[in-house]
Amino acid sequence: MAIKTEPFYLNIGPQHPSTHGVFRMRVSLDGEVIVGVEPIIGYLHRGIEKLAEARTYTQNIPFTDRLDYLSSMTNNLAYCMAIEKLGGIKVPERAEYIRIIFSEIMRISSHMMAVGFFLNDLGAMMTPVLYMWREREKIMDLFEMVCGQRLLYNYMRIGGVSQDLPDEFVPAVKKFVAEMPKYIDEYDQLLAINEILLARSKGVGILPRETAIAIGASGPVLRASGVKWDIRKMDPYSIYDRFDFEVPTGDAGDCYDRYWVRMQEIRQSVRILEQALAKLPEKGPVCAEVPQFFRPPRGEAYGYIEAPKGNIGFYAVSDGSIAPYRLHIYPPTLINITALQDMVVGWKVADLIIIFGSIDVVLGEIDR
Amino acid sequence: MTLLDQFQLVLKTLNWPDWAVYLTPAIVGILIIIIFVLTIIIVFIWWERRLLGRFQIRTGPNRCGPEGVLQPIATAIKILLKEDIVPDKADKLIHFIAPIIVFVPILMLFAVIPVSEGAILVDLNVGVIYVIAISSISVIGIFMAAWASNNKYSLISGLRAIAQMVSYELPVVLSIVGVAVVAGSFSMLKIVEAQGIPYILLQPLAFIIFFLGCLAEMNRSPFDLLEADSEIVAGYHIEYSGMKFAMFYLGEYGVALAYAGIITTLFLGGWQGPLLPPVLWFIIKVMLVFSLIIWMRATLPRLRVDQLMSFAWKFLLPMAVINLFLVAIEVLVLPATLQWVMVILNFGLAAALILLWSRLFTLGGGRVEV
Amino acid sequence: MTVAVNGEELARSINELFPDAVVSGDKNYLLVESKHLVQVAEHLKKAPGMEFDYLTFVTAVDYIDYFEVIYRLVSLKNNQSLILKTRCYTRDNPVVPSVVNIWRAAYYQEREIFDLLGINFDGHPDMRRLLLWEGFTGHPLRRDYL
Numbered sequence: 001m002a003i004k005t006e007p008f009y010l011n012i013g014p015q016h017p018s019t020h021g022v023f024r025m026r027v028s029l030d031g032e033v034i035v036g037v038e039p040i041i042g043y044l045h046r047g048i049e050k051l052a053e054a055r056t057y058t059q060n061i062p063f064t065d066r067l068d069y070l071s072s073m074t075n076n077l078a079y080c081m082a083i084e085k086l087g088g089i090k091v092p093e094r095a096e097y098i099r100i101i102f103s104e105i106m107r108i109s110s111h112m113m114a115v116g117f118f119l120n121d122l123g124a125m126m127t128p129v130l131y132m133w134r135e136r137e138k139i140m141d142l143f144e145m146v147c148g149q150r151l152l153y154n155y156m157r158i159g160g161v162s163q164d165l166p167d168e169f170v171p172a173v174k175k176f177v178a179e180m181p182k183y184i185d186e187y188d189q190l191l192a193i194n195e196i197l198l199a200r201s202k203g204v205g206i207l208p209r210e211t212a213i214a215i216g217a218s219g220p221v222l223r224a225s226g227v228k229w230d231i232r233k234m235d236p237y238s239i240y241d242r243f244d245f246e247v248p249t250g251d252a253g254d255c256y257d258r259y260w261v262r263m264q265e266i267r268q269s270v271r272i273l274e275q276a277l278a279k280l281p282e283k284g285p286v287c288a289e290v291p292q293f294f295r296p297p298r299g300e301a302y303g304y305i306e307a308p309k310g311n312i313g314f315y316a317v318s319d320g321s322i323a324p325y326r327l328h329i330y331p332p333t334l335i336n337i338t339a340l341q342d343m344v345v346g347w348k349v350a351d352l353i354i355i356f357g358s359i360d361v362v363l364g365e366i367d368r
Numbered sequence: 369m370t371l372l373d374q375f376q377l378v379l380k381t382l383n384w385p386d387w388a389v390y391l392t393p394a395i396v397g398i399l400i401i402i403i404f405v406l407t408i409i410i411v412f413i414w415w416e417r418r419l420l421g422r423f424q425i426r427t428g429p430n431r432c433g434p435e436g437v438l439q440p441i442a443t444a445i446k447i448l449l450k451e452d453i454v455p456d457k458a459d460k461l462i463h464f465i466a467p468i469i470v471f472v473p474i475l476m477l478f479a480v481i482p483v484s485e486g487a488i489l490v491d492l493n494v495g496v497i498y499v500i501a502i503s504s505i506s507v508i509g510i511f512m513a514a515w516a517s518n519n520k521y522s523l524i525s526g527l528r529a530i531a532q533m534v535s536y537e538l539p540v541v542l543s544i545v546g547v548a549v550v551a552g553s554f555s556m557l558k559i560v561e562a563q564g565i566p567y568i569l570l571q572p573l574a575f576i577i578f579f580l581g582c583l584a585e586m587n588r589s590p591f592d593l594l595e596a597d598s599e600i601v602a603g604y605h606i607e608y609s610g611m612k613f614a615m616f617y618l619g620e621y622g623v624a625l626a627y628a629g630i631i632t633t634l635f636l637g638g639w640q641g642p643l644l645p646p647v648l649w650f651i652i653k654v655m656l657v658f659s660l661i662i663w664m665r666a667t668l669p670r671l672r673v674d675q676l677m678s679f680a681w682k683f684l685l686p687m688a689v690i691n692l693f694l695v696a697i698e699v700l701v702l703p704a705t706l707q708w709v710m711v712i713l714n715f716g717l718a719a720a721l722i723l724l725w726s727r728l729f730t731l732g733g734g735r736v737e738v
Numbered sequence: 739m740t741v742a743v744n745g746e747e748l749a750r751s752i753n754e755l756f757p758d759a760v761v762s763g764d765k766n767y768l769l770v771e772s773k774h775l776v777q778v779a780e781h782l783k784k785a786p787g788m789e790f791d792y793l794t795f796v797t798a799v800d801y802i803d804y805f806e807v808i809y810r811l812v813s814l815k816n817n818q819s820l821i822l823k824t825r826c827y828t829r830d831n832p833v834v835p836s837v838v839n840i841w842r843a844a845y846y847q848e849r850e851i852f853d854l855l856g857i858n859f860d861g862h863p864d865m866r867r868l869l870l871w872e873g874f875t876g877h878p879l880r881r882d883y884l
Contacts, residue, residue: 042868229814302810325799334847
């Protein structure tokens with residue numbers, strides 16, 4: 001005889017240690033088993049798209065920092081690419097190389113943060129986080145050397161970057177890149193065959209291949225489900241076609257695969273960095289000549305890149321004046337959580353947290 | 369003949385009235401235990417925070433006092449000065465007495481832990497059973513705290529608490545019985561005295577099972593799902609603040625000290641050791657066991673509740689039963705002088721059993737069809 | 739390299755299948771009538787040679803006379819992309835058919851367009867505000883909001 005039970009609603013509320021920001025989920029539970037989940041967002045909505053219509057193109061660049069605030073350089077890059085497509089501006093060689101170097105360093109930093117906090121959600125008590133932050137501190141020192149900021153860089157400009165690299169930067173990056181493989185091996189040794197990690201994340205939160213394509217997922221979430229789609233290979237922007245790297249793909253689409261894909265991408269980023277540093281032109285302009293009040297011709301353009309969390313894109317519509325007529329920001333993480341209910345139903349509360357952590361969201365990007 | 373018994377004899381020869389002769393050693397003993405426990409808890413808090421910091425490539429608190437030794441006192445003062453908030457719809461009486469029910473049994477555990485030769489409050493001849501019985505009362509306190517808080521998060525934590533703590537009692541009990549079989553008595557003093565070869569060498573499998581069972585009873589990583597910070601935001605003590613929270617907090621370290629003391633007594637040979645005075649050996653061994661507990665907290669992620677349960681019932685419990693049978697057979701067959709044979713035999717059997725069982729054991733659980 | 743499909747030739751081939759569905763086609767985009775949107779979308783998803791199974795973004799722009807809803811479709815298999823547009827000429831209660839049943843990626847994005855611009859998507863299972871709170875009046879991203 002079955003006991004009569006009824007599901008109850010639990011609010012994994014906007015304030016929670018593990019929701020990576022102000023994210024609210026209304027979960028209906030049957031004991032510990034999840035029966036349904038409904039994400040409720042909008043707690044960090046700042047109206048960036050509307051604000052962008054009242055500011056010049058260059059004044060919008062700091063706004064783009066604050067979208068995915070853990071990887072600001074890539075947001076800047078996508079926005080600048082969109083405006084460069086609108087205006088037909090060519091970026092000088094040295095600026096392209098500098099942009100790629102910073103994008104890849106940013107990818108390493110963001111992935112380490114994602115993996116560290118995924119393990120923190122699993123319960124490893126900040127130990128993997130602090131091990132990865134040791135490297136992230138070195139990365140933040142590199143950024144501080146160049147643009148004076150540790151988190152929200154505002155470094156890229158339309159047509160290039162805002163200032164040239166100081167002399168001590170390239171040797172510092174070379175030293176960092178030389179040491180990094182050793183540290184990645186250290187993390188792998190600690191984590192990759194950890195029994196508890198395997199037991200809790202293998203087979204958990206599977207996102208099947210067809211669902212991933214249907215919901216328009218991108219980034220490591222899509223690649224972990226078995227779709228080999230990386231914009232840097234499929235539709236190379238900037239000068240990515242000159243570098244030689246691989247695109248890691250998972251096969252099952254569970255939490256462990258998403259974690260594994262991110263760790264492999266860190267290795268591939270180190271590879272790209274080595275090649276870019278070798279080929280960096282010695283001297284040259286770092287920004288194209290763009291007037292202060294830039295008026296691109298009428299038209300529309302979509303600039304999109306492979307950011308650490310997915311394909312961030314900016315759709316800019318211009319009517320010939322100094323401010324964009326419409327700027328739409330495509331948030332990859334909002335699209336990635338479309339299938340949250342499919343991934344989570346049937347698992348327990350503890351799994352909800354790690355499945356959500358493995359998708360790696362940042363609320364600044366979801367809410368804009 | 370414990371020290372307090374000798375003290376009692378001295379008082380009798382001084383011709384004190386009977387009730388004074390009976391009560392004074394008891395009160396002196398209780399005071400010594402409370403001071404001892406609270407002092408060592410303070411030291412434990414400091415040691416945990418420094419050692420955890422070292423595991424996490426950072427220093428740990430080092431500002432308050434030299435090397436941070438006053439940090440636990442600062443923590444205690446901070447907790448005492450906090451406002452005591454009780455939720456509106458909470459069950460006031462049960463909310464009030466739950467911390468007491470959690471903390472007091474932990475203090476009672478110290479009555480049977482021998483710190484030095486004869487230094488024990490009372491030498492019960494069922495010491496081990498007393499330990500097991502008293503440590504189960506804390507579960508009721510935890511569930512009372514979880515239920516009376518009127519909070520869904522603490523309710524989930526309460527569900528997990530009952531499941532976890534009840535199911536880990538069994539392997540713990542069975543492994544202790546193995547120790548008692550070899551020692552021939554349940555009294556803690558006699559078990560220490562019977563350890564010519566420490567029982568960790570004599571019964572490694574029982575040590576492992578008991579250690580893991582103790583971690584689960586203490587709600588420590590990797591079994592700390594009751595207060596999983598990242599999921600249910602502090603679990604059963606989510607609605608507690610001020611002195612009541614301090615009782616839970618002290619209780620957590622108190623039970624760590626108690627179980628470290630019990631492990632030392634039962635498996636590591638208590639206060640025995642060359643050269644140094646026995647109290648110092650006891651403290652060194654307790655600190656070693658506690659460092660091992662902190663090490664596990666710093667490295668391992670936590671298990672999910674169904675994985676935890678299947679670990680207890682399908683892995684630890686059968687191993688504990690088999691261990692008991694093997695130990696009983698060995699005690700029956702081998703003469704007392706050939707105990708070192710048991711060491712070799714038991715290590716071999718432990719390794720073989722663990723390897724064999726882990727092949728057969730699957731964690732199970734997983735996705736439920738909704 | 740993801741090739742952007744030329745809208746003019748595509749316009750001609752779609753006009754043969756669905757007469758007067760396409761309003762105009764440029765080398766950058768393809769503009770269709772809103773009442774034929776679902777048919778054209780299904781054809782684009784299933785037809786061999788096109789197979790646009792991956793929807794990137796759905797957004798809308800408020801040109802004062804009309805609203806324009808813009809979709810970007812990508813074909814993972816053929817490595818092509820296409821921008822599909824449709825227009826809606828009323829301002830009081832603009833309605834555009836929803837493509838949620840064809841591409842699930844439009845689920846949150848159509849809700850966001852409803853929230854910020856007020857365009858109703860006919861056929862969406864859960865048409866509610868996404869970013870702003872319930873009870874908010876007005877649609878902020880419209881040109882006449884502030």
